[in-house]
Amino acid sequence: MTYKAEYIWIDGTEPTARLRSKTKIVADGVPLPDWGFDGSSTNQAPGDNSDCVLKPVFSCPDPIRGGDHKLVLCEVYLVDGTPHPTNNRAKLRPVAEQYAAQDSWFGIEQEYTFFKADRPLGFPETGFPAPQGPYYCGVGADEVFGRDIVEDHMDACLAAGLKLSGINAEVMPGQWEFQIGPAGPLEVSDHLWVARWLLYRIAEDHNVAASIDPKPAKGDWNGAGAHTNFSTKAMREGYDAIVTACESMGAEGKVEEHIAGYGHGIADRLTGQHETAPFDEYSYGVSNRGASVRIPWQVEVDKKGYIEDRRPNANIDPYNVTRLLVNTCCAALEKAGQV
Template identity: 85%
Template sequence: MSYKAEYIWIDGTEPTARLRSKTKILADGAEPGDWGFDGSSTNQAPGDNSDCVLKPVFICPDPIRGGDAKLVLCEVFLVDGTPHPTNTRAKLRPVAERYAAQDSWYGIEQEYTFFKAGRPLGFPERGFPAPQGFYYCGVGADEVFGREIVERHLDACLEAGLKVSGINAEVMPGQWEFQIGPAGPLEVADHLWTARWLLYRIAEEYDVAATLDPKPVEGDWNGAGAHTNFSTKAMRESYDAIITACEALAAKAQDHVAAYGADIERRLTGMHETAPWSEFSYGVSNRGASVRIPWQVELEKKGYIEDRRPNANVDPYVVTRMITGTCCEALEKAGQV
């Protein structure tokens, strides 16, 4: 018998990369190996030198096809064996290894918005729905739109063995969130990219598109983020380490904002539970701050922080590399490891 392996990779589209995938038939018992693709069709190579290489890095069951089928997440390499310039996972690997002893944990809250026929799911053909207020974690056909897709996606993530930890309806109609983690920097990003692919693929069957646009509707509507929760062993034991991490993020605030997703200034306006993109702040239980310290962390004097700035369209390999590098370096220098 043979089985289907869906090779998934991240392309070179700018400013926001897209997912691509194709199917390979493998003999029963054969492990997915390297494969090639046409980089000139994915913004990763010129037509006269178009070969690129897929190297599997994360393999899990394919919950859509079932049986022995697999999903195969890959890094992209050049034919000379070096990582492709668009391969952001390769840039994360040495940072994750450098600070592995600090035992970083991440939980990423992936917000997204369903669109159908050119408008958010739940929006009327003309005009707008009722203002925000009842949609967040709502229940009922007048408040929640797309639940069948969301439930199928959650089941698929569980069947694939992804570290999904929850779902909820978000503030705008047709807007949802799933959470991945806790997990280390490479694992959380691998699982998030795979969960995104599953979301897009399942939504296809309903003629619905899931978008990571950080501000899908202009005006008095919430944007979509990827709030990133982070801790190290020291932070899980000491409030001083929490403050060190916050101050480190403050010192490199604009470097992080520049890496946290395209069009971030459209979302980080200082309204709709955001801090202005040009300013940095942190505070306890403050969802209007750049970084929130949860109330129970302040109470227990240990725990984690939530960086609220990353966009929904952020590359998780980039956000985990930035936070790991900034915070772990500062904690190491402070002797808080």
């Protein structure tokens, strides 16, 4: 007997990578094999040396095809056996292993926008809808657009065994969010990429496009982010570690380093308006959605918990964001003896 394995990978498109996938027929009981592809068609190789290699790293049930079929997330390698330069998962692995004892947890809030006929779903053919206000967590056909797709996507993520923890309608018409986590840096990133693939694939069946553009509508409309909730064992046990982590991200050179890895077009979204802090200024505060990093009010009350980095764009590569947070915060906690 055989089954269909949908091999999924991240391409080399700049400035924001895209997902690609193709189907392999695999015999039952056989380990998932490596598989080649044409890197010259995915911005990952020249035409005269085009072969690249897919190495399976995570698989789960395929909720679209059903049965024994699988979704297979892959890392991209060169034919000499080294990770491809676009393989950001390979760059995360050694950092995650170095600080594994600190037991980092992540929860990523993926915002996205549905588009139909080149405009956000729910926008009229001419002009604009009513201003922001009623759409966030709204209900009713005049406030919410695309719920059927969102429900299908939620069911698919759960059937696939992904660590989906919730959904909600967002501030702009046609804009939604799903959350992945809590999970470690590699797991949360793997699950987010597969959840994105499922979102695009399911929206395709509805003749709608899902976009992770960080500023999908110009003007007085919220952008789309990927707020990243982060904690270590020490942070979940004490408030001093929370403060150390927050301070570490404002250290010399760290603001620029993180912003560079938090998604293309970040200056368009982090303007200091629409619940954002300016991209070139760093701040943190309790219950402050206008700060770079928010400490939830309950964390201050309990004197332990997690922080929310509000800067990452919707179009992040989560392997980059988790690597930066682990590397910066865990190194600072280790230096302070708070591990």
